[in-house]
Amino acid sequence: MELGLIGLGKMGGNMRERIRQAGHTVVGYDRNPDLADVGSLKELVETLSAPRVVWIMVPAGAPTQSTVDELGDLLSPGDLVIDGGNSRWTDDKRHAEQLAFKGIGFVDAGVSGGVWGLQNGYALMVGGKAEDVAKVQPIFDALKPAGDYGFVHAGSAGAGHFAKMVHNGIEYAMMQAYAEGWELLEAVPEVTDVHEVFRSWKEGTVIRSWLLDLAVNALDDDEHLEALRGYADDSGEGRWTVEAAIDHAVPLPAITASLFARFSSRQEDSPAMKMIAALRNQFGGHAVTD
Amino acid sequence: MELGLIGLGKMGGNMRERIRQAGHTVVGYDRNPDLADVGSLKELVETLSAPRVVWIMVPAGAPTQSTVDELGDLLSPGDLVIDGGNSRWTDDKRHAEQLAFKGIGFVDAGVSGGVWGLQNGYALMVGGKAEDVAKVQPIFDALKPAGDYGFVHAGSAGAGHFAKMVHNGIEYAMMQAYAEGWELLEAVPEVTDVHEVFRSWKEGTVIRSWLLDLAVNALDDDEHLEALRGYADDSGEGRWTVEAAIDHAVPLPAITASLFARFSSRQEDSPAMKMIAALRNQFGGHAVTD
Amino acid sequence: MELGLIGLGKMGGNMRERIRQAGHTVVGYDRNPDLADVGSLKELVETLSAPRVVWIMVPAGAPTQSTVDELGDLLSPGDLVIDGGNSRWTDDKRHAEQLAFKGIGFVDAGVSGGVWGLQNGYALMVGGKAEDVAKVQPIFDALKPAGDYGFVHAGSAGAGHFAKMVHNGIEYAMMQAYAEGWELLEAVPEVTDVHEVFRSWKEGTVIRSWLLDLAVNALDDDEHLEALRGYADDSGEGRWTVEAAIDHAVPLPAITASLFARFSSRQEDSPAMKMIAALRNQFGGHAVTD
Amino acid sequence: MELGLIGLGKMGGNMRERIRQAGHTVVGYDRNPDLADVGSLKELVETLSAPRVVWIMVPAGAPTQSTVDELGDLLSPGDLVIDGGNSRWTDDKRHAEQLAFKGIGFVDAGVSGGVWGLQNGYALMVGGKAEDVAKVQPIFDALKPAGDYGFVHAGSAGAGHFAKMVHNGIEYAMMQAYAEGWELLEAVPEVTDVHEVFRSWKEGTVIRSWLLDLAVNALDDDEHLEALRGYADDSGEGRWTVEAAIDHAVPLPAITASLFARFSSRQEDSPAMKMIAALRNQFGGHAVTD
Secondary structure: EEEEEEOHHHHHHHHHHHHHHHOOOEEOOOOOOOOOOOOOOOHHHHOOOOOEEEEEEEOOHHHHHHHHHHHHHHOOOOOOEEEEOOOOOHHHHHHHHHHOOOOEEEEEEEEEEEHHHHHOOEEEEEEEOOHHHHHHHHHHHHHHOOOOOOEEEEOOOOHHHHHHHHHHHHHHHHHHHHHHHHHHHOOOOOOHHOOOOOOHHOOOOOOHHHHHHHHHHHHHOOOOOOOOOOOOOOOOOHHHHHHHHOOOOOOEEEEEEEEHHHHHHHHOOOHHHHHHHHHHHHHHOHHHHH | OEEEEEEEOOOOOOOHHHHOOOEEEEEEEOOOOOOOOOHHHHHHHOOOOOOOEEOOOOOOOHHHHHHHHHHHHHHHOOOOOOOOOOOOOOHHHHHHHHHHOOOOOOEEEEEEEEHHHHOOOEEEEEOOOOOHHHHHHHHHHHHHHOOOOOEEEOOOOOOOHHHHHHHHHHHHHHHHHHHHHHHHHHHHHOOOHHHHHHOOOOOOOOOOOOOHHHHHHHHHHOOOOOOOOOOOOOOOOOHHHHHHHHHHOOOOOHHHHHHHHHHHHOOOOOOOOOOOOOHHHHHHHHHHHH | EEEEEEEHHHHHHHOOHHHHHOOEEEEEOOOOOOOOOOHHHHHHHHHOOOEEEEEEEOOOHHHHHHHHHHHHHHHHOOEEEEEEEOHHHHHHHHHHHHOOOOOEEEEEEEEEEEHHHHHHEEEEEEEEEEHHHHHHHHHHHHHHOOOOOOOOEOOOOOOOHHHHHHHHHHHHHHHHHHHHHHHHHHHHOOOHHHHHHHOOOOOOOEEEEEEEEHHEEEEEEEHOOOOOOOOOOOOOOOHHHHHHHHOOOOOOOOHHEEEEEHHOOOOOOOOOHHHHHHHHHHOOOOHHHO | OOEEOOOOOHHHHHHHHHHOOOEEEEEEEEOOOOOOOOOOHHHHHHHOOOOEEEEOOOOHHHHHHHHHHHHHOOOOOOOOEEEEEEEEEHHHHHHHHHHOOOOOOOEEEEEEOOHOOOOOOEEEEEEEHHHHHHHHHHHHHOOOOOOOOOOOEEEEEOOHEEEEEEEHHHHHHHHHHHHHHHHHHHOOOOOOOOOHHHOOOOOOOOOOOOOHHHHHHHHHHHHOOOOOOOOOOOOOHHHHHHHHHOOOOOHHHHHHHHHHHHHHOOOOOOHHHHHHHHHHHHHHHHEHHH
16 A cells, blocks of 8 residues: 655654565655655645555654644545644544644554564554544554554554553563663672573573563673663653552552663662752761660 | 472472483472372482482472481582572572581572473573582573573573572563553553554564464463463562572662562452551542642 | 632531631532531622632532632622642642633642631642732631641642642542551550550650541450441542652652551452452462462 | 660761650660760670660661671670661561560661651651550650650550651652752752742642741852752662562552652663664654654
């Protein structure tokens, strides 16, 4: 089938390649003319035959919003837009309604896979109406990994990004789990080879996983991670996960602890702990009495 | 080689079988005569040729302690004891010293594998002196999974149980990660098929793991886990992990949150939250002002 | 001075009384005609002499929004609106701009005090322009406690509700601190009189506080809190505190733990812990091996 | 009455003074002869008339243990020992039994008060048999604050130190509550005077407390705490509180979060967060996909 693809960065570019390898036609647009197949969104839309299917793969927030706005003007009733970027799931409903008002369909797709995606496929979590999802299914089949898994129609508009967001929240806490265990093992002199302990866990254990494999790879390169700073960004989806939990009164202690650990990792010094130190100073003689 | 094995319950019995399948001789003892090859510890020791290797596979605490005590009396210098039970790692050093005093070697082995161990092998994390570990290596090779991984000599006495303990701490937080994600997905109406979301994650995602496979199995049986109560025991090793962290001033927020979630799950009602309710009552008019 | 007061519930009614006791004129409006001095917002506005000062004391969200909207239509340039309800601080900026567009001033006021407020005064945290705050100062002085403290001009529009919101976040964690301590004391048989332990802390300790006094009052009534369920609502401000922290990448582990404890307290059964139980079942033989 | 007092450091020296001001006789011993009234423990015991009452005020652990051991040899049946140091409550039972074996009574006393104790009195939480507590009551009355509160006989041996330990656990979480709130207030530009916000809370609020007063004092000296590092020691009692909670399967999320925040504050860099950073590096292209 024929697909318009907007945003040809690291992710989008590889996705175009993988979709083409599956025999589909992809017309790509990017602000960077070196990457693009066409010179404008307008040209992209004109190049595609109706009913058109256009996949947005640009940063979440304003860039996605303006692309949805433009497509709303350019596309025709019966066309379909997929947002495959990292949009917040609460944006999807708004986009779906905005486009539905013009007779244009909408599907949101959470995409996992990163640098391995081109070769191994991208896990896809999608939301939207069944008939809209069906229209894109050949593309989803081209992008997903080869096996039985890696694709789900999770629910209505927003459900795809919601599922991907929760995936990332789980990822935060799993990474934190390994990280805490690693720190503790490194802290005791009796355990002399933490690197090999991690490697041994790759088979026969309850905690074997792809993330564990990555951890072993990292320790292969730098056994005590001496070249790294304990500094971790967060991508937004961890925050949204906690906010969604708060909205639904769902307790998420481990995922939230993982998010807060990242916040703390980025502080030169902790303001809160300054206050703790200040209070301890106020006690005076706290060595004996606090 | 020849091995004495004490404790032939579900774990020990399967281990005897797997070791025998590898061509070794196992003389097993259990308090239950239906399971045992010999009638007493004394008979077990007499049956083995010196230098003897005896593997203890009984519950941690008093049963292991009394077995170590008895073996200390029965064995001879040059013999070797392995504790493969779930002993607390702090017990190992004491046992190693107690037996070393009589010229008997000691190795601690954390064993993972459960009901799949007989078929797939047991992951082994061991601690002790290199020469002692070497003496048992054929048995370790028989027990471990077939591939490149699943065995590590982690360090000195106690390091094996320490590594296994941390494995379990990590396991607690990984389980909690999936559990929190599942609860959040179930909480939003937009996501209509959480079961399939989980299944889709088995390929192409960052969070694919053996635990995820188990979660999918569980949801295959009972999509909304309606037959289960939200009640979880803890096995001791999660507690020890947190205590070891406290001893070494290592922060473990996600693992500890996972342990506390289990504690809470076993309370009919939360005493702490009664106090919160009481304080809110004291405020009076708290709907407006607290 | 003269004040219009909208919302004469438990809080608003007592505030009207306290302001009048200080010699000011209060014209009160409430949807409930039994409480109101005037029959409509329009009548309230007509009764007041310009420049008018009108204090809104209605529930946050839609009721406050519609009151601000109506006042925007009814008031004149130079008039001033105070929102003393529990509005989210992010609403304040919008209200300030909406009213500024019509030349009407805006001050937000976080109000603490509850049922003791009439007698002891209300702690006030306000945000807005200095000249607007100055116009209401006589009312603030009437409402605040008699001593040196209990009033602050915290910053620009929204800062009052923000400070009050953080006050409540701190309150959550302080209540949780006492609650956790109480539960632990009740758990050990050696401590035979937890009630008296709490009472003794009222003097000479680091943790003496008004909340401790309330806890002692509660235990005076019901030593083991047997008449209460461990169930605690949350008022919104705890959630907003955590959300504001996430927006600013500030780690709030204790406050968030306190919020999550309330969420958990309201669950009949924990879905997350069902998943933990399910995973443990999948292990099989977990008593020995997980 | 007559009291032997061992340990005349900052705490013990002030306590001697306060007890003497109440008209009692105190014979003090310290390893530092400049502080001591007698030259040895033996001389202290000989100076006192039977039945003797001896208060130990030395560091917890080995110093307290050796003092208990020595007193066990020097004292006579009918004498009484009080441990007023920061001993772990689990030591008390052992000490009580050790001394009971020789007919010597034992009372444990958790003491709060620090540098203000001499003037304002010391809050006392004691454990032991009622008849033993009664023998020391005049000393307790001399030490405690003047009002109705500040003393409790909490239960059997160990209950005093247990209650004091929980007091400190609560203190940790209360300090953390204020510290988190302070950090959040400092993080938003709309709040321009956090110092005054804290000061305003001293009256009319739910969170007024002695710790709040200390926080205001600290901010009076250094409005943004710029002279301090965010570094906080912990005194042992926070750790013991969490360990006691684990022993009794009591969830303590806020207190534990407070302890872990202190651990983190002392790390130059977080090993766990190095692992998080390493895993994120392994993802590659994580800006788009993790």
